[in-house]
Amino acid sequence: MEAFRQLFEVNKRKVFAIAFRYAKNKEDAEDILQDTFIKAYQGLDKFHTHKGTSFTSWLYRISINSSIDLLRKKNKMEDKFFDPDNLDNLSSNNLGHNPEHSAGIQDTRNKIGAVLNQLTARQRMIFILRHYQQLSTQEISEYMGCSQGSVKKQLFRAVTAIKDHFKSLIPEKGYEV
Numbered sequence: 001m002e003a004f005r006q007l008f009e010v011n012k013r014k015v016f017a018i019a020f021r022y023a024k025n026k027e028d029a030e031d032i033l034q035d036t037f038i039k040a041y042q043g044l045d046k047f048h049t050h051k052g053t054s055f056t057s058w059l060y061r062i063s064i065n066s067s068i069d070l071l072r073k074k075n076k077m078e079d080k081f082f083d084p085d086n087l088d089n090l091s092s093n094n095l096g097h098n099p100e101h102s103a104g105i106q107d108t109r110n111k112i113g114a115v116l117n118q119l120t121a122r123q124r125m126i127f128i129l130r131h132y133q134q135l136s137t138q139e140i141s142e143y144m145g146c147s148q149g150s151v152k153k154q155l156f157r158a159v160t161a162i163k164d165h166f167k168s169l170i171p172e173k174g175y176e177v
Contacts, residue, residue, distance in 0.1 A: 004044075008037055011056060015063045021128045022067040032070055036063040053142065060143040068121060115165045123158040130155055 012033065019032035039062050040047075047058050116124050122144075129135045129143065130151075137155070141148045
């Protein structure tokens with residue numbers, strides 16, 4: 001029990017971050033966090049280090065599955081809007097004091113959120129893991145339980161959708177996104 005408690009302490013912030021990015025609210029992220037560690041504890045006998053999988057990768061995979069399961073149960077895949085205000089790297093601390101700049105950043109957040117909400121659940125998760133969690137395609141493939149090629153393909157589709165959306169907002173030709 002003490003060893004598992006230590007594993008919880010080491011991994012809880014990262015699991016919560018993944019869950020929060022996917023669930024878009026604290027309460028659901030906490031439910032996912034709890035569900036992830038319950039499933040991990042109950043499935044410890046199924047985890048084998050000799051297969052080359054790290055505990056962290058295995059745990060993040062459970063977290064991703066728990067995130068998807070919770071959202072399916074609550075029918076949030078289509079209904080809930082991605083909350084761009086929760087993006088760490090675009091926090092209000094980075095907005096500066098210029099109201100026009102702040103409004104522009106907020107508008108960009110809203111547009112990115114809207115586009116992310118239009119992606120498939122898999123594309124959205126891969127995009128979030130890559131661009132907000134800063135994970136490599138290899139790490140994402142381990143967490144998602146798929147090949148690196150699949151991750152790259154889904155990431156390419158997500159980025160293309162985002163680019164296409166923003167290209168449609170630029171009235172002048174000649175600008176490159």
